[in-house]
Amino acid sequence: MAKKADENLLRMLEEAMLGEKMSTRCYEIVINAADIEEDKALLAGLRRDEKKHQLIFADIYEETSGQSAAVGPASVSLPKQYHNMLKTVICDELDAIVFYERLSPLLSCKLHQEVLLGIINEEKDHARVLAALYKRGE
DSSP: OOHHHHHHHHHHHHHHHHHHHHHHHHHHHHEEEEEEHHHHHHHHHHHHHHHHHHHHHHHHHHHHHHSSSOOOOOOOOOSSHHHHHHHHHHHHHHHHHHHHHHHHGGGHHHHHHHHHHHHHHHHHHHHHHHHHHHHHTT
16 A cells, blocks of 8 residues: 555656646746746746756655656647736646645655645745736736
8 A cells, every 4th residue: 555655656746846847838938928027037036946846846756766756848838928828827836736735645754745835835925926917917
């Protein structure tokens, strides 16, 4: 039974790494679509966080499995209009929060759980920032 749980944990960690890689790519696209320099700077900060999250998940994966994680290519598709891009990325952030909340109880290491809680809080902050940008554009 523990082996099945470990396999599920590793699969979810792989999914988390891929999701963060995809988020990083999305932010690159959204940054390029933004017209306001202040927005670009805010979005670049969110992109840095996503890259950091991917590295954290890779570390947790390695500590859990004893192996390096290999994440495949991340292809993303976003709407063409900036305002709609923001809406999509907000939804992605909210989906990540739900996913990470499901992941947390599978982590047996309390430190990993605390680190994941930090990531969840950052994702919530991302959603708030994005919602403010979205609302401003209405």
